[in-house]
Amino acid sequence: MADSRIFISDAELRSGASLRLPEGAFRHLVQVLRLRAGDSFIAFDGRGGEYRAELVEVGKREASAKLLAFDEVDRESPLDLTLAQCVSKGERMDYTLQKAVELGVTRIVPLLSSRSVVRLDAERWDKKLEHWRGIVVSACEQSGRTAVPPVADISALPAWFDAEGAHGTRLTLDPLAHHSLHQLPAPNGPLTLLVGPEGGLSDHELERARAAGYIGVRMGPRVLRTETAGVAALAALQAMWGDWR
Known part of the structure; x- marks a missing residue:
């Protein structure tokens, strides 16, 4: 054992x-x-x-x-990968964070979008953050990771677009996108994956994402739930460009 x-x-x-x-x-x-x-x-x-x-x-x-x-064991992914995940309800968000850590994500940014269904006051958001950070630590303990991905403070999606620096490859999941992951070149530097909440990103938010340099990608012909979409995309990224090759 x-x-x-x-x-x-x-x-x-x-x-x-x-x-x-x-x-x-x-x-x-x-x-x-x-x-x-x-x-x-x-x-x-x-x-x-x-x-x-x-x-x-x-x-x-x-x-x-x-x-x-x-x-000196090193079990970290070669990908510098940020998951920008719009907050989903209850255990859905917990699942996404746990599996993202297992899949080697470098940092996590929880976001609130127009279709986010979770609405809390400041004190309860602080408790949520503490809970999520505990999930991340537990996932590191279980998966053998030796670095703990930071979970950023919660941000509104428009503020995230305004504050985020224009660097690296930026992807967002869009079932109507023209590109799939395998059609894209391998990233040369940091990679950010933006995932919408239940109901997905609005048309306006997708336009803002494109204006901010995000490339829309589809994950096959089926629509994935928010807690599935990010995990599936992270697994695909590791298989294509990370340490699953």
């Missing part, structure tokens, strides 16, 4: 160091997985590589561990 992986961001990780497990790590390793003193696990801090580690002392409310050898 493979060792459990845990993300530790609030401690300095180095070979030979001893540390008290943060609350979240303690809860996951000891209370959920039932690890005991002498059991091993993998620790990483998102800056690349990972450490073999071992629990030293385990109490009812805290535990300590020792970091052993450092492994």
Whole structure:
């Protein structure tokens, strides 16, 4: 059985160091997985590589561990890939973020468009962001990634178009587009994928996207749900130009 992986961001990780497990790590390793003193696990801090580690002392409310050898393993995609995902309802968004991380996305930008059905106040958006960032960390732990993709603050789609720099290849999913992915040249630099919400992007938003340099692409003859579309496109990008080749 493979060792459990845990993300530790609030401690300095180095070979030979001893540390008290943060609350979240303690809860996951000891209370959920039932690890005991002498059991091993993998620790990483998102800056690349990972450490073999071992629990030293385990109490009812805290535990300590020792970091052993450092492994410079790199499981990141060669694609510099941003997913600009319009927010979808509940578990649909959770699913998209989880699978995007598994598929090697570099960063995630949640967006609100005219057809977005999720409407919250500022406090609840903050809680949503915290929840999404937790999903990203968990997906990194599960998938073996050693870098944690940042989740940007939520932005309105028009503001995103205005603020985004004109660089790299920019794609948006459009079932009526003339191009499919295999007709496009391989990207030379960063790549941004814009995915609409339930109901897709409006005609006006698609026009704004084209004016901002986005190329519309279709994903076959069928219309995909928002939680499927981005995941399918990311998988296709990895197969064509990333580390699935």
